[in-house]
Amino acid sequence: MIFSFYKRKTGLLFKTCFLLYNSIMKTIKTIREEYHLSKDQLTQFLLEQNYIKESENIDLLECPESLEKLISSHLSAIKHIALRNKYTSIDEYKAPLMIPMTYTILGIDHFVVLDTETTGLYRNDEVIELSVLDELGHELYHSLFHPQKKMAREAIRITGMDNAYLKNQPYFKDEWETIKNVIGTRRILGHNIQYDYRIMLATAQRYHMNTQEIKYLFNDMIDSIELIKRYIKTPSYKLKDLIRLFGIEESQRHRASYDCLQTLQVLRKVERYLIERTGSKERINMDTIRQAVLLSYKLGKSIEDISIFFGISTNETADLIIEAYHKEHDFDLQIDSEVESKILFLKNNCSKEEFKNKALKYVKEYEIKLIIAKNKCFK
DSSP: OHHHHHHHHHHHHHHHHHHHHHTTOHHHHHHHHHHHHHHHHHHHHHTTTTOOOOOOOOSSSOHHHHHHHHHTTHHHHHTOOOOGGGGOSSSSOOOOOOOOOTTTTTTTEEEEEEEHHHHESSOOOOEEEEEEEEOOOOEEEEOOOSSOOOOOOHHHHHHHHHHHTTTOOHHHHHHHHHHHHHHTTEEEEEETHHHHHHHHHHHHHTOOHHHHHHHHTTTTEEEEEHHHHHHOOOSOOOOHHHHTTTTTOOOOOSHHHHHHHHHHHHHHHHHHHHHHSSSSGGGGGGGHHHHHHHHHHHOOOOOOHHHHHHHHHHHHHHHHHHHHHHHOOOOOOOHHHHHHHHHHHHHHHOHHHHHHHHHTTTTTHHHHHHHHHHHHTTT
């Protein structure tokens, strides 16, 4: 009986020691296997939490109770992390070497490429990442943002970012002046740019910003989907499908700078394809385009709509209209009277050299051309 008692006590002690031993020696690998987590995704999560260094193998590390709680409370985010190069938490974007080119057939110039990532797809969602690239793929601006709105599960899956990941980032409203200055007077181009415009407008409204500034910047925007549709017939105009169609090397998707870059690469491929197909730029029938542009304008279409539809810049569109206006004088130029008054005031109070720079703060370049043509300024 005494032996039986000691046997039970010894067994209980052994079991306790065994459990304690296992608790002390529990590794991250054990936790990873318990929760069915990818090693790469968990590695990236721990890097973002500054828990490990890049060179460490997480499967060899012990997992204290505090870390296990952290992992278990972020399971969804970890399982949906989009893996990035070398597990870096901030994308180290590097522009590829691009030779400057003129988009003679597509008819676009003086533009920047813009893309956003968002908390979701609804009208009241907001921007969590924004990138602006120049015509050679150089990153003019990039930032993540701290959103007020909770991110949708699908957005977490697509971008690999959640609210905890973004909590130390600036608010969109605090970066707006920088974004505005970077874009300047250039046209904004993007793939399905109407979506980016709508979501930036919604974000501005959420933070009680001046939405007129957003509308002004996007006033002359170019949608690469609509532009490409005019020349290329394909079952899908999604960016990922156009990349495959033109044999472009696929980089990281659903991060703003990379989507901007791929949009730019697709446009360059389309321009080259059109030049090769037509044999030369001169084979484009400009007379037909002139007639169509003029007819559209006389029917009340705006220069922005005509520019997007025919794939020529707003300045070129204005030049064609002004040329016909001087010759025919059988139609009126579409000019807002308030805008005209402002520009004429500047014209009468500035030197010729100062005029354009000051006028561009209020209106687009093509509008200045129309006002000058109507009032026969600076002849």
